[in-house]
Amino acid sequence: MALIVQKFGGSSVADAESVKRVAKRIVETRRAGNDVVVAVSAMGDTTDELLDLAAECTPIPAPRELDMLLTAGERISMALLAMTIKGMGLEALSFTGSQAGMITTAEHGAAKIVDVTPGRVREALDQGAIAIVAGFQGFSRDSRDITTLGRGGSDTTAVALAAALGADVCEIYTDVDGIFTTDPRVVPLARKIDAITAEEMLELAASGAKVLHLRAVEYARRHGVVLHVRSSFSDEPGTIVYDPEKGHPKGEQVEEPIITGIAAEKSEAKITVGGVPDVPGKSAQIFEIVAKTHANVDMIVQNVSAAQTNRTDISFTIPLADGRRVIEALEAERDDLQFESLQYDDQIAKIAVVGAGMRTSTGVSAQLFRTLFEAGINIEMISTSEIRISVVTRADLMDKAVKVLHTAFGLDADTEATVYAGTGR
16 A cells, blocks of 8 residues: 555646546545545635735735635635545545644745644544645744745645655646646647656756746655656646656666756846946845845846946846845945946846756757847846756747747657646646
């Protein structure tokens, strides 16, 4: 008997019929002789609707109360799913994040998991029941408050439960048939990937691929959890995310592809601090100020200083949501930093080309830059790792860039991918 953790996203449980379809899949897994734990998201767009409702009531919702509000979405879906499974003749018990032992930091809206004590979940399994856990939420021992994990938190809930329970696999169910070479909503000829390394998936998730949340992939890699990404709308085999040190999931000896996939996102902004004195310590001062805002810096570029003025420009990207806070913090320290100008640009897009085969292949950068040049797409920033090349360009050119690069690197499939619902998560 295997222990399987399954996670179902909002589009998979968007309405009553969807809940019934998901319940049927869970019941089939249980009747096949497996123990089953399920992490579930709020139905459809419930979280966004609750956020809109809060905004209508007050311009700045109290973080503690907002978490209390948002966790209601997952509690609704977990209870409905448990009821439906019981109606199919099997025992199911639903648990909130705190009841399932998801212990987090006290930070509202973006809490991190610090411990998982799934005693009640284990008891339910021992009694022969299916355990349904509300994703996205936990409990802080320090503040004794309910917390939420931020966007994509249900993925992290599922992986954390799988690690704590020693599950054989963590199945992430979404509205596409697995992980694709790029978003099939942008490139219909995107090709499904049968197996991908955790390292490649980390780079894709960090660069905007929405099928798996970055924190979930990091957690799975750190704790040795095998991820299986599948569609809740079909019986397709999906994609396995595996540790290459443990070998290919099918035992195959395969050469790593040069390019595995392409990710893109518009959720970042670029800040340029112009006319910075090119002296030791100025960069440290700038990024110490940014760090105090808790903004996560992604790409950084510093120009060569002008010989006449000995001043330089420093550009960096941050999440859109942090833009105003960072600009205000830098403006407050203008006199001390002695920079001449401050520019904010929220009309950018980041495109990343990822592949483990880059380590042993040449010409990838040249092909990428040539392809974008021929498509008339200007590159504003460049960042690289061993297996990734990222560029920043104009937001309105993002889809075009992804399409031409996908074709140029030979990733197009022969037939169009099927997208069953809305978001890919």
